Amino acid sequence: DGGITQSPKYLFRKEGQNVTLSCEQNLNHDAMYWYRQDPGQGLRLIYYSQIVNDFQKGDIAEGYSVSREKKESFPLTVTSAQKNPTAFYLCASNLRTQYTGELFFGEGSRLTVL
């Protein structure tokens, strides 16, 4: 079955450590996105990529980095520069740009900083 796979589902990190969240899709989608969700809040865009080897900052990119070396993969690194990294991270994809409105989400990665 086609879909988006995020790993790990749960992650604990000590302050000062970088962590990388994996996102893989086999939907042959061009565009991929990373969102962050905090309790009681909507999703906020971190980074997005519309094509391999290219990506753009979203609204809250500071303290995060991404790469898009393959169409299927869009890993997110949460660096030690991110001041408040505890959150629910969601990866998504769609065929073209965000104009289509339908995003397909992975199951999410829940990061807790100890």
Place this chain on the structure above:
Amino acid sequence: RKEVEQDPGPFNVPEGATVAFNCTYSNSASQSFFWYRQDCRKEPKLLMSVYSSGNEDGRFTAQLNRASQYISLLIRDSKLSDSATYLCVVVSSNTGKLIFGQGTTLQVKP
């Protein structure tokens, strides 16, 4: 003012009730609108698109009011399985980005 605003609720309703949520948006040039459903601790999933003429899918009806800049979602004959958070999504006409509301939580009680 937030670009997309929703009443967070929670809305507590009995089974069989009709419930409606509104979502206001600030950019009058916004062109596309959607409702997503998010179950507790799960990922969001597209519920329905919102068309200018309004649209219905079973017990769910979505409406757009451009003059007042809001969209609505009406759920008839509520089921226990409708309990979830409903996210309003507006596509920015300037950037093409999806802007998510904070969500409205619905709890349907037996």
